[in-house]
Amino acid sequence: MKASQTLAVLFWLYKSKMKNGKAPIYCRVTVRGKRKEISTRQFIDPSKWVRDAGRVKGSSEEARRINAHLSKMEGQLHNDCILLEAQGKYVTAETLKNSLLGIEDDVQKSLIETFEYHNKQVEELIGVDYVKATLTKFETVLKKLKVFLKKKYNVSDILLEELNHKFAADFEYFLKVDEGIGHNTTMKYIRNLKKVTNMAVANDWLLKNPFMSFKCTYKKVNREILTQAELDIMTEKRFMMPRLEEVRDIFLFCCYTGYAFSDVESLTPDHLVRNINGELWIHTNRIKTGTTSNVPLLSPALAILEKYKEHPYCEIHGKLLPVKSNQKMNAYLKEIADLCGIKKKLTMHIARHTFATTVTLANGVPLETVSKLLGHTKLVTTQIYARVMEHKVSDDMSSLNTKLSANKKKEEDLDRGIG
Secondary structure, three states: OOHHHHOEEEEEEOHHHOEOOEEEEEEEEEEOOEEEEEEEEEEEOHHHEEOOOOEEOOOOHHHHHHHHHHHHHHHHHHHHHHHHHHOOOOOOHHHHHHHHHOOOOOOOOEHHHHHHHHHHHHHHOEOOOEOHHHHHHHHHHHHHHHHHHHHHHOOOOOEHHHOOHHHHHHHHHHHHHHOOOOHHHHHHHHHHHHHHHHHHHHOOOOOOOOOOOOOOOOOOOOOOOOOHHHHHHHHHOOOOOHHHHHHHHHHHHHHOOOOOHHHHHOOOHHHEEEOOOOOEEEEEEOOOOOOEEEEEOOHHHHHHHHHOOOOHHHHHHOOOOOOOOHHHHHHHHHHHHHHHOOOOOOOHHHHHHHHHHHHHHHHOOOHHHHHHHHOOOOHHHHHHHHHHHHHHHHHHHHHHHHHHHHHHHHHHHHHOOOO
């Protein structure tokens, strides 16, 4: 609801501060149930005050002067409220008080202002503490917040002090219902919102995080992976367009190394190291976590590196592979899936999941080793893939059971002379 629809102005006598038989007249400004009090700098004998009207009774010069002053204050408060709303600002009793008194509101920070400040810092630290994908995630949340503020409050911004648990709950509803965003993605958006408000607390712009009591919960999902048969189909597929062949090869390279997009994009010849046995490894630090991730190159990955060793892009840019933008890679992977007859939605991150499951765990590589190869900081993160393998075993056994049942039925039919 607009502030102008909830604005209430009340004049009252502050009798406990009486001096020389006169009490000061105060103005109480209320917006959305929250109020601020302002001194009018006017004094009057309490016997001359009409409480219900909030004015001085009579038509004396003193009464006319004070009442005119009070009416002017009330009119200015209403006008300032409408003006601030027209500017897209979130109006509170505090902002109206400051506007009336001519106080510049430099101390109070707004949500969008704070979010933009945070994103600017992230942008400046890309390649140091963050990857570009991290900035993209926060920019997405910022865009959603702007739409939400306009739809819910008809404002372009809101003061940090006005944020509360209900704001987060309403934002969750907006993301799920209005934007059609899934539960886990919605939780990730709100988690990033909480990170920004945590920064505001650290900078003393807020006393405490208003979303502290909002718990981000996640639903278990089955991570999409490729089977060995699907990997073989992709490997053997011949493409007429070089761009699709390159994207396919880079995707397969990630399937056999476990690298995420940001990691494979940054690989250079300097990352290649031979161990004491002459085997070729890649030594890197994961951009996302900063952890060491040393990966021995399996033969399919080695073959792909050899194939692109003299690729013009790699020679010019000093890269191991001609990696395109993540958006283009994922778009081309959709085409590749269609051409290969793979019904799954291929993304670059599926390659990492496939390495953890189909390529390593399914072939007996211990969970601890897989965790180290993936550069995970906690073993519990890798255990997610172990659960995926359990799910795969269950599916495989169900499929086997169906085949056995079909074979048994076929034998019974033959015994009865059917077929």
